Amino acid sequence: MKKVWLLIALFTGVKQLANAQNIDTIVKHAALSFMSGGPRVGLSVGIIKKGEIYRYHFGSSGTNQNSAPTDQTIYEIGSLTKTFSGRLLAQAVIENRVSLTDDIRKYLKGDYQNLEYHHKPITLKNLANWTSCLPDNLPEKPTLKAVPPDSQLFEARRFHDGYTRQQFFNDLHSIKLTAEPGSHLAHSNTAAQLMGFILEDIYGMSYEELLRRYVTGPLKMPGTFVTVPASKRALLSRGYNAKGMIMPEIPKDAGSAGVLKSSIADMVRYLGDQLSETNKAVKLTHQPTWGSPETLAIGLNWFTKTNFDGQREISGSGGTFGYSCYMAGYPAKGFGIVILTNENDNQASDAINDLAKTIYNEIYFTAAQRAELGFGFSRSINLLLKALNQNGFENAVKAAADLKHSDASFKLVEDDVNLFGYHLLNKGEKAKALEIFKLNVSLYPNSYNTYDSLAETYESLGDKVSAIQNYQRVLELNPDSHNATEHLKKLTGK
Incomplete structure (x- = not known):
């Protein structure tokens, strides 16, 4: 596909705000930078x-080189499907059909003694907040035909298209939990698929019928499908990988974990419903069931956290063989953004997340504010930065301890400190970054990642020892670290 088509931009939508042209400029600039970046x-x-809708389109839907996306172009939305499933679970709670603390085996036919760990069972809440400890996919190690690498996803799709509900439940018997449900966060398509099956049994309706009754019907989302009908197939974009190859569609057995396809017009309606939070079930999906909202929490398949500017943020994302998507909302501001793209690679998910943040930041903050060293980081990081600018970065450990002693709300989160260190490193402030990574090691001495970042910084400074x-x-902390292994080979020659 010629790159010229990647630079086509169409602007549509309702734009009545005084700063509509400013938003157009911000989105166009950010999106064209994204399009040229991979x-x-x-x-x-x-x-x-604030209730006004803006929709923008760039590049090609992939049907042919001249077909720019439109409001009705259909994309696969992958794991954003899980937020729809969380909405259905919340509806069942509101209707008193289930409780989030119910043992899932209450709704399963047959004996599943394996679905507990040390007598602690998996609950419905665990299925919806990524803490079930179930494997990511079933079967865990499918037997696929030996095919060239570029054909493996096509073979996987053929296999999973034929993977039945009965086979899923047969394989569910073979699972052995290795940790207590609720103990840690881990992506699991298996959990999301199982939740969909349970909801189908509770209501006596298919997943697609449940969506029409409770979500897509009431919200008037005519372009959202489990299976795109023949009459709408021309609207379906083609999904691509990093090599420009057309990728297979999502397998049918993805179900409530990732089967949905939708348009930007429909997803904006869905986004608006999330921002308003007037529906009890929608509001329930945003309430944290695991983690801390100050840093990162999850409700019913929606992630939530406090953004660096103090705003509550809800978000979700998805990726399939040839598509990537992201949605974020800030209910108190009445602002939200959804991004759909028909390409997926190792960087696509982070890239569209960064695109969304760039647009948000440029809409709400001036260039001078965005240029500040601590911009985009938490209040605690900025308090630390102020102290270090006054007393020297070499005193980072003492400064952090003093701030913690004097301010009960001061808290340095490992990931935030790590990101701040790399922020300094990317600005060429290697000596300052080194002190930040040393601080993170002192705060989190049992985290292998803190040592990994510190090691990379020493390496960049030429301190091989x-x-x-x-x-x-x-x-020592993570024997499976590929990054550390490869860097040691390079540094030691062994």
Whole structure:
């Protein structure tokens, strides 16, 4: 596909705000930067700001080189499907059909003694908040035909298209939990699929029928499908990988874990419903059931956290063989953004997340504010930065301890400190970054990732001895670290 088509941009939508032209400029600039930053194909962006709707399209839907996406172009939305499933579970709770604390075996036919760990069972809540400890997919190790690498996803799709509900439940018997449900967060399509099957049995309706009754019907979302009908197939974009190859569609057995396809017009309506939170079931899906809202929590398949500017943020994302998507909302601001693209690679998910943040930041903050060193980081990071600018970065450990002692709300989260260190590193402030990574090691001495970041910084400074020592510490904490292994080979020649 010629790159010229990646630079086509169409702007549509209702734009009545005084700053509509400013939003157009921000989105166009950010989106064109995104489109030129990798093997992109097509992109649709939907924004809601105080009830006003903005929709934008770039590139190609992939049907042919001249077919730019439109409001009705259909994309696969992958794991964003899980938020729809969470909405249905919340509805069942509202109707007193289930309780989130119910043992899932209450709704299963047959004996599933294996679905507990040390007598603690998996609950419905665990299925919806990514803490079930179930494997990511069933079967865990499918037997696929030996095919070339570029054909493996096509073979996987053929296999899963024929993988039946009965086979799923047969394989469910073979699962052995290795941790207590609720103990940690881990993506699991198996959990989401199982939740869909349970809801179908409770209501005596198919997943698609449940969606029409409770979500897509009431919200008037005519372009959202489990299976795209023949009359709408021309609207379905083509999904691509990083090499520009057309990818297979999502397998049928993805079900309530990732089967949905939708348009930007429909997803903006869905986004608006999330922002208003007037529906009791919608509001329930946003209430944290695991984690801390200050840093990262999850409700019923919606992630929530406090953004760096103090705003409550809800978000979800998805990726399939050839598509990536992201949705984020800030209910108190009445602002939300949804991004759909028909390309997927190792960087696509992070890239559209960054695109959404860029648009949000440029709409709500001035260039001068965005240029500040601590912009985009938490209040605690900015308090630390102020102290270090006054007293020197070499005193980071003491400064953090003093702030914690004097301010009960001061809290440094591992990931935030790590990101701040890399932020400094990317600005060429290697010595300052080193002190931040040292601080993170002192705060989180049992985290292999803190040592990994410290080792990389020593390596960039030319201190091979310290780099080797820290990479070795990484392997002590995480023997499977590929990054540490490869860097040690390079540094030691062994």
